[in-house]
Amino acid sequence: MNNDQDDGPLWARAQRDEGAAFAELFDRHRARVYRRALTLVDEHHDADDVTAAVFYELWRKRRSVTLVADSLLPWLLVTTVNLGRNNRRAAARYRALLARLPRNDEQVPQKDLEDIELTDRLRASLRGLSSGDAALLVLTSLEDVPVWQAAQSLGLKPSTARVRLHRIRQRLRVDLHDLNPSTSPAQEGVLS
Structure with missing residues (x-):
């Protein structure tokens, strides 16, 4: 941060x-x-x-x-x-x-349907996280808050926060393995 x-x-x-x-x-x-x-x-x-x-x-x-x-x-x-x-x-x-509600269905282009499906899967995976895990992921991976500060703001020990981040990343990799596979190890504070 x-x-x-x-x-x-x-x-x-x-x-x-x-x-x-x-x-x-x-x-x-x-x-x-x-x-x-x-x-x-x-x-x-x-x-x-x-x-x-x-x-x-x-x-x-x-x-x-x-x-x-x-x-x-x-x-x-x-x-x-x-x-x-x-x-x-x-x-x-x-x-x-x-x-x-009843409605008239219009034809949606295939590319738009694929983009919608990918976006929905990513959002569904993130929504499946607990509130604390989602906050920890956002703070460290998206907002560049150091793990110790994120842990303090969530009432966790830094070591506990690191373990939770590791588990969160593993879960997201499993949930999204076919979206954009990555073989590089994740750095602290970076979502791969």
Whole structure:
């Protein structure tokens, strides 16, 4: 994680209900939270909703949220993963409802069907992870948060986090073995 700014002083002010300090923290981290949310949901407007919900939760829980390595970012990203997954589940329920309604089927090109199948398989495999495992994978593999910081933000020991990451990667390799096989060993913090 490349976070050169210390959130400590601003966070202390925000915890004392200073809106300007909270707004500065929002401006500092909004883009990163939005980018992560966009990878978890299907639509830009859903990513906007998740981003707003993350910062609402931060404000609501401002008395109990603690910094990890002087940064709010790990907490924000874990919350983004959790809320993004909630959003996807709600969207899936809505799509299931729509699928039960009568409609006219149109022909979908074969290439689009293949892309949809690959994307659906990857998403299904990731959704099969527990909330903690999904957060650990996102923090270390996609957000470049060091394992020790990700572990601390999830309440784990670094050694436990490394073992869980190894198991997560093994599971994803099995689930997705035919999508893009790789023979190179995975580096820490890199999803292969």
